[in-house]
Structures are given as C-alpha cells and as structure tokens.
Amino acid sequence: MQSQEVSVAVGIVLAGGYGTRMLPLTEHRPKHLLPVGPDPIVVHQLRRLAGAGIADVVLATGFCADQFEPALGDGSRWGVRLRYAPEPEPLGTAGALRHAYDAVADLPEADTLVVLNGDLLSGHDLRAQVSAYESSGAEVSIHVRQVADPRAYGSVVLGVAGRVQAFVEKSPNPPSDLINAGTYVVSRSVAASIPSGRKASWEHEVVPGLIERGTPVVGFREEAYFRDIGSPSALVAASVDAVLGDLPGAAGAGGRAWIAATADVDPTARVDAGSAVHDGAVIGPRAQVSGSIVMAGGVVGGGAVVRGSVLAPMSVVGAGARLVDEALADGEVRSATRPTV
Known part of the structure; x- marks a missing residue:
C-alpha cells in the first residue's frame, strides 16, 4: 500500500x-x-x-x-x-x-x-x-x-x-x-x-x-x-526477524548475526541464525550460538551450545553446557551438570 x-x-x-x-x-x-x-x-x-x-x-x-x-x-x-x-x-x-x-x-x-x-x-x-x-x-x-x-x-x-x-x-x-x-x-x-x-x-x-x-x-x-512479543520465545523470534531483515525498519538488519562492538567473540565460535550479542558479552572458543539473544555481560563458555534462547544480563552458560529454547534470569548459571543462581 x-x-x-x-x-x-x-x-x-x-x-x-x-x-x-x-x-x-x-x-x-x-x-x-x-x-x-x-x-x-x-x-x-x-x-x-x-x-x-x-x-x-x-x-x-x-x-x-x-x-x-x-x-x-x-x-x-x-x-x-x-x-x-x-x-x-x-x-x-x-x-x-x-x-x-x-x-x-x-x-x-x-x-x-x-x-x-x-x-x-x-x-x-x-x-x-x-x-x-x-x-x-x-x-x-x-x-x-x-x-x-x-x-x-x-x-x-x-x-x-x-x-x-x-x-x-x-x-x-x-x-x-x-x-x-x-x-x-x-x-x-x-x-x-x-x-x-x-x-x-x-x-x-x-x-x-x-x-x-x-x-x-x-x-x-x-x-x-x-x-x-509476550513471551521469551516471542522475543527471540522478533529479535531474529530484526537481525535477518524480516522486521521492517529494524536497524542493523541483514546479516547472519548482530554483534555489539564491545562484545568478545572467539574467532572459533559460531554465531548465526539471527543471533544478537550485546555489549560486554563473551562467547568462548568453539561455542555455538544460534537464533538467540545474549544480553549485556552474558557469557557462553567454550564448547557450549545455545539455541533459540535468551541470556539475561550477567548470566552464564558454562563450558560444554547446552541451553535450548530457554531463558536464563539475571546472573543465573547453567553448567554442564546443573543450573545455579
């Protein structure tokens, strides 16, 4: 129109x-x-x-x-x-x-x-x-x-x-x-x-x-x-749309991922499928972040897998851990064995 x-x-x-x-x-x-x-x-x-x-x-x-x-x-x-x-x-x-x-x-x-x-x-x-x-x-x-x-x-x-x-x-x-x-x-x-x-x-x-x-x-x-946008899963879907260029008018759209200038992403890590990695976040060696949001100060440890999920500020997915279709609270830690807050 x-x-x-x-x-x-x-x-x-x-x-x-x-x-x-x-x-x-x-x-x-x-x-x-x-x-x-x-x-x-x-x-x-x-x-x-x-x-x-x-x-x-x-x-x-x-x-x-x-x-x-x-x-x-x-x-x-x-x-x-x-x-x-x-x-x-x-x-x-x-x-x-x-x-x-x-x-x-x-x-x-x-x-x-x-x-x-x-x-x-x-x-x-x-x-x-x-x-x-x-x-x-x-x-x-x-x-x-x-x-x-x-x-x-x-x-x-x-x-x-x-x-x-x-x-x-x-x-x-x-x-x-x-x-x-x-x-x-x-x-x-x-x-x-x-x-x-x-x-x-x-x-x-x-x-x-x-x-x-x-x-x-x-x-x-x-x-x-x-x-x-009423739930964490809807937030993830909207963010992926914004990054991939499917949300009209979104800034920074059109790439496989959006990574803030102050984020630290190891060169061996894979960040794709419309993921957004915000200020001060850290993505460790051989980590995989797919279709997810890592908010400010979030950490994804070496070899960890994050898919369709949201890390709130200062939350951590430890080395070798998996986070799939979930949302972590501020400061929450998901280890390869059990979660802690």
Missing part, C-alpha cells in the same frame, strides 16, 4: 504492565526495554512513529518506570520529542491512554492521537491508517488483520465501509478471524472522555462502549508483518 502524507498528530506508546509472561527476563526491567535485535522493543515503536511524520510522542510507563528515561533520553536519536507519563498506580490500557493524553493535551497536534501497544510490532502502513481515519469521519481507527486462530486476540467484525460492528476481546468462540492488531488512531474527544485517574480497559470498556453508543469506529485492514 502506498504511504500517504500524515497531518499533525501525537504518538502515544502504551508501555506499562508487569510483563509476567516474560519472566524471568522482567524481574528487574520492563519488557519494553528488552532487546529486539540491536534495539529495545520500544525503540522500534519510536522509529515507526518518526517514519510516519509524528514528532511528539509520550510514553505511558508503569513497572520500572524510572528505567525508561535513562535508556531513551529525549527521543532525539530516533527523530522524536519524547515525553514520559509514569502511572502513579496501574491504570489499565484506557486509563494509561488518558494519563498519557493529559501529558500532551496542551499540544494542538493532540487533536489526533496515534496509539501503539508497546509490546506489538507491526509493519503496516501507519501513514495510510492515519490518512484513512482522517477521510472516514470516524472517532477511532483500529488496525485489523486476519489470523488463522483468533482466540488469543480481540476479534473485530467489520460492516459497510469498514465500520466496526462488534469488538470482542479474547473469546473461545470469536465472531471473526479479523483481530485487533493493537494500533489505533483516536480523536481528542474520545481520549478526553475516558475517566481520569482510575483504572479502565480500552478493550473491555471503551471500545465496546463507543460501538454501543453508535460512535463511528472503523477498521483499517492491512496484512503486514505482525508479532505479539
């Missing part, structure tokens, strides 16, 4: 939540700062917004909120002006959206809000979604796409001219194979109508309520790259 020009808008990235499905990697950090290829998950969102011509972005944060600003600064590295809206308490998806809106309500550009779920990566045409929203006269646009099994997602029923007729969140009997793909364009009036300072759900309360009241909500359908 050809990109369209986007009028002024403000971006909101929802980056709260505890990331419990991502444990043990989220014991000490928010999942949105976990790496996908060279960059944290949330950086891919910032880069997408900047690429769509959206310069002002607010990050709605929750768990470990104090870690975001030291990692991301003012956002200028990715072409955005970044503000932060840490939740005073968990507010849910709609409550977080309202809290973030309050942080940018003074901007005239906030008449149109482009809202991204911070743990979903999409390659759809964001400019085109905003353009379609602007010409539709709707109050909300929802990116939708078709999946074989929609039970794990919110399902969306579209009617004439893409009008959303039903929105059902995570049902064992979904009414449609079109799912909510987690990118929205939202009017100022809808954001301002969400109650301030209390917990509220966008998926369970706000969107169904808008539809019930007859407020125009439309679907923007485009089949494009999409990945829900």
Whole structure:
C-alpha cells in the first residue's frame, strides 16, 4: 500500500504492565526495554512513529518506570520529542491512554492521537491508517488483520465501509478471524472522555462502549508483518526477524548475526541464525550460538551450545553446557551438570 502524507498528530506508546509472561527476563526491567535485535522493543515503536511524520510522542510507563528515561533520553536519536507519563498506580490500557493524553493535551497536534501497544510490532502502513481515519469521519481507527486462530486476540467484525460492528476481546468462540492488531488512531474527544485517574480497559470498556453508543469506529485492514512479543520465545523470534531483515525498519538488519562492538567473540565460535550479542558479552572458543539473544555481560563458555534462547544480563552458560529454547534470569548459571543462581 502506498504511504500517504500524515497531518499533525501525537504518538502515544502504551508501555506499562508487569510483563509476567516474560519472566524471568522482567524481574528487574520492563519488557519494553528488552532487546529486539540491536534495539529495545520500544525503540522500534519510536522509529515507526518518526517514519510516519509524528514528532511528539509520550510514553505511558508503569513497572520500572524510572528505567525508561535513562535508556531513551529525549527521543532525539530516533527523530522524536519524547515525553514520559509514569502511572502513579496501574491504570489499565484506557486509563494509561488518558494519563498519557493529559501529558500532551496542551499540544494542538493532540487533536489526533496515534496509539501503539508497546509490546506489538507491526509493519503496516501507519501513514495510510492515519490518512484513512482522517477521510472516514470516524472517532477511532483500529488496525485489523486476519489470523488463522483468533482466540488469543480481540476479534473485530467489520460492516459497510469498514465500520466496526462488534469488538470482542479474547473469546473461545470469536465472531471473526479479523483481530485487533493493537494500533489505533483516536480523536481528542474520545481520549478526553475516558475517566481520569482510575483504572479502565480500552478493550473491555471503551471500545465496546463507543460501538454501543453508535460512535463511528472503523477498521483499517492491512496484512503486514505482525508479532505479539509476550513471551521469551516471542522475543527471540522478533529479535531474529530484526537481525535477518524480516522486521521492517529494524536497524542493523541483514546479516547472519548482530554483534555489539564491545562484545568478545572467539574467532572459533559460531554465531548465526539471527543471533544478537550485546555489549560486554563473551562467547568462548568453539561455542555455538544460534537464533538467540545474549544480553549485556552474558557469557557462553567454550564448547557450549545455545539455541533459540535468551541470556539475561550477567548470566552464564558454562563450558560444554547446552541451553535450548530457554531463558536464563539475571546472573543465573547453567553448567554442564546443573543450573545455579
């Protein structure tokens, strides 16, 4: 689909939540700062917004909120002006959206809000979604796409001219194979109508309520790259996509592996299949690292094998040990005989 020009808008990235499905990697950090290829998950969102011509972005944060600003600064590295809206308490998806809106309500550009779920990566045409929203006269646009099994997602029923007729969140009997793909364009009036300072759900309360009241909500359908990063295995898959060039817009993509300049990889080691090796990591002699993530300070000992796995910072796979489809916690040691922490 050809990109369209986007009028002024403000971006909101929802980056709260505890990331419990991502444990043990989220014991000490928010999942949105976990790496996908060279960059944290949330950086891919910032880069997408900047690429769509959206310069002002607010990050709605929750768990470990104090870690975001030291990692991301003012956002200028990715072409955005970044503000932060840490939740005073968990507010849910709609409550977080309202809290973030309050942080940018003074901007005239906030008449149109482009809202991204911070743990979903999409390659759809964001400019085109905003353009379609602007010409539709709707109050909300929802990116939708078709999946074989929609039970794990919110399902969306579209009617004439893409009008959303039903929105059902995570049902064992979904009414449609079109799912909510987690990118929205939202009017100022809808954001301002969400109650301030209390917990509220966008998926369970706000969107169904808008539809019930007859407020125009439309679907923007485009089949494009999409990945829900909810577990360590999904994180590995997304990172491999970023390194191999399958994630649109990812930096440092296109090689067999991405290795940070400060990592120490023995020349006899094999690092491939989209692996990412971060700052200060060490890969020993004849080690094999395939389709995996070795975070900062991680160590893979001589002759060890790591496949489809994640090493959290300062974790160790000892000499001759194997780690397959697993995630090690910070500082955890996997030896050839038994794990220790």
